[in-house]
Amino acid sequence: MPRIITISREFSSGGRELGKRLADELGIPCYDRQIIDMVAEKQGLDKNYVANMSERDVKVFYNSTIGRGFTSYNFGINQSLQIANAEHNLIRELAEQGDCVIIGRAADVILKEYNPLNLFVYADIDSKIARCKERNQEKESLTDRKIKFMCRDIDKCRANYREMFTDSKWGHRESYHLCINTSGKEIKRLVPALASYVKNWFE
Amino acid sequence: MPRIITISREFSSGGRELGKRLADELGIPCYDRQIIDMVAEKQGLDKNYVANMSERDVKVFYNSTIGRGFTSYNFGINQSLQIANAEHNLIRELAEQGDCVIIGRAADVILKEYNPLNLFVYADIDSKIARCKERNQEKESLTDRKIKFMCRDIDKCRANYREMFTDSKWGHRESYHLCINTSGKEIKRLVPALASYVKNWFE
Numbered sequence: 096m097p098r099i100i101t102i103s104r105e106f107s108s109g110g111r112e113l114g115k116r117l118a119d120e121l122g123i124p125c126y127d128r129q130i131i132d133m134v135a136e137k138q139g140l141d142k143n144y145v146a147n148m149s150e151r152d153v154k155v156f157y158n159s160t161i162g163r164g165f166t167s168y169n170f171g172i173n174q175s176l177q178i179a180n181a182e183h184n185l186i187r188e189l190a191e192q193g194d195c196v197i198i199g200r201a202a203d204v205i206l207k208e209y210n211p212l213n214l215f216v217y218a219d220i221d222s223k224i225a226r227c228k229e230r231n232q233e234k235e236s237l238t239d240r241k242i243k244f245m246c247r248d249i250d251k252c253r254a255n256y257r258e259m260f261t262d263s264k265w266g267h268r269e270s271y272h273l274c275i276n277t278s279g280k281e282i283k284r285l286v287p288a289l290a291s292y293v294k295n296w297f298e
Numbered sequence: 299m300p301r302i303i304t305i306s307r308e309f310s311s312g313g314r315e316l317g318k319r320l321a322d323e324l325g326i327p328c329y330d331r332q333i334i335d336m337v338a339e340k341q342g343l344d345k346n347y348v349a350n351m352s353e354r355d356v357k358v359f360y361n362s363t364i365g366r367g368f369t370s371y372n373f374g375i376n377q378s379l380q381i382a383n384a385e386h387n388l389i390r391e392l393a394e395q396g397d398c399v400i401i402g403r404a405a406d407v408i409l410k411e412y413n414p415l416n417l418f419v420y421a422d423i424d425s426k427i428a429r430c431k432e433r434n435q436e437k438e439s440l441t442d443r444k445i446k447f448m449c450r451d452i453d454k455c456r457a458n459y460r461e462m463f464t465d466s467k468w469g470h471r472e473s474y475h476l477c478i479n480t481s482g483k484e485i486k487r488l489v490p491a492l493a494s495y496v497k498n499w500f501e
Contacts, residue, residue: 217471268420268469274477280499288498291491298487 098123098194098297099211101203103257103265106249107223107230107242109277110216111198116283118196120290126189127198134181148178179259199253203270204261212296214289215271220246222278272296301326301397301500302414304406306460306468309452310426310433310445312480313419314401319486321399323493329392330401337384351381382462402456406473407464415499417492418474423449425481475499 100117104110111127118125128146135145183205189195190206197206203213218226220243227242254265263270273292275285303320307313314330321328331349338348386408392398393409400409406416421429423446430445457468466473476495478488 215471219472266471268418268471268477268479269422271477272479272481274471274474276471276475278475284498284501285495288491288495291494292488295487295491296483 096209097190097192098293099190099202099206099209100196100293101206101211101213102196102198102216103201103203103213103253103271104199104216105218105223105266106246106253107227108216108218109226109282112282113214113216113275113277113286113289114196114198116286117289117293120286121194121196121293123194123196124189125196125198126186130182130185130189130197130200133185134178137185138178138181140178145178148175179256201257201260204257204263212273212293213271215266215268215274217266217274217276219276219278299412300393300395301496302393302405302409302412303399303496304409304414304416305399305401305419306404306406306416306456306474307402307419308421308426308469309449309456310430311419311421312429312485315485316417316419316478316480316489316492317399317401319489320492320496323489324397324399324496326397326399327392328399328401329389333385333388333392333400333403336388337381340388341381341384343381348381351378382459404460404463407460407466415476415496416474418469418471418477420469420477420479422479422481 100114100121102110102114102117104113114127115125131146132142134140135142138145182200186197186200186202186205189197190209197211203211223246224239224242227245228237231237250266257263257265268274273289275289277285303317303324305313305317305320307316317330318328334349335345337343338345341348385403389400389403389405389408392400393412406414426449427442427445430448431440434440453469460466460468471477476492478492480488
């Protein structure tokens with residue numbers, strides 16, 4: 096059975112970087128945004144549109160369409176579920192191809208039958224603000240308050256998305272095998288030992 | 299500054315074994331029950347009495363003495379706080395002596411100024427039941443129901459004890475640097491990579 100590592104993460108905690116570096120260290124592929132690109136291509140949809148839809152969950156979509164009529168609501172939900180379904184099929188196809196790291200998209204739930212090693216990456220708010228600013232140096236408009244709002248909002252979407260497919264909770268330690276706090280740490284320094292942990296886990 | 303690793307753990311999750319093995323792997327001392335023995339000796343109290351008092355927190359003690367009169371209640375609280383205080387002083391003394399692993403007793407809070415690496419060890423209830431039965435093979439009376447009750451009760455005591463000294467929560471991921479799920483795993487297989495993680499952390 097392929098060795099699958101899934102990364103769930105708080106927004107701006109460094110989870111994506113950790114996943115990529117971990118995959119490099121293990122010499123296996125890492126799937127992240129490529130999933131969106133591949134789904135967009137398969138569905139004949141715009142990449143940004145898919146990215147936007149797959150970040151949102153049906154619950155959030157429902158709230159944003161209240162008062163816009165049933166047709167718009169219904170179309171939105173269908174589209175959202177269709178994209179989620181295409182993503183899940185693709186994630187299963189990728190897992191079938193062999194060992195890999197998959198970031199986000201509730202892959203830990205979707206790939207449950209593969210017994211993946213599920214990691215959760217988190218950090219304190221100061222570290223997340225610093226990381227977000229460093230990553231978006233050109234965007235001067237990103238105030239601390241705005242970043243805090245983004246962190247809360249995006250994490251809420253991720254939690255809601257996960258809860259559409261399982262009753263195990265996003266971010267609750269019992270849903271994961273290892274929860275990694277990256278506050279104030281350089282991700283690259285944490286990765287070699289994590290790679291050893293992964294190897295031992297699957298031995 | 300000494301490199302201090304603190305282990306907080308759910309009852310029967312294998313946290314004590316993990317702490318001891320980690321200390322062995324790192325070649326540093328591990329302090330656990332010795333803390334009770336040393337405090338008992340210093341205070342001229344019975345070891346079992348100290349163990350019993352230090353497992354309980356003031357809140358639990360208060361509940362158990364309701365209706366027994368103020369004197370009994372007051373004596374109990376004083377004794378409980380006196381033992382906690384002696385434990386904390388001893389924990390600071392031990393930390394001053396050099397690198398070490400300290401299990402339980404809110405050492406992560408007591409030693410905050412040493413910037414310890416704080417680990418939390420947990421497991422699912424089936425693994426905890428299995429571990430508890432394996433450890434207590436001679437005690438036939440330990441039914442699954444009884445073990446579940448013990449797990450809940452002892453963890454509640456630990457959470458209450460911690461909350462006497464800090465507002466950061468016991469078992470909440472943000473209180474720790476790494477949360478380790480031991481469900482269905484042999485502790486000794488997880489330790490070498492964790493030792494590498496510890497070394498990288500303090501580099």
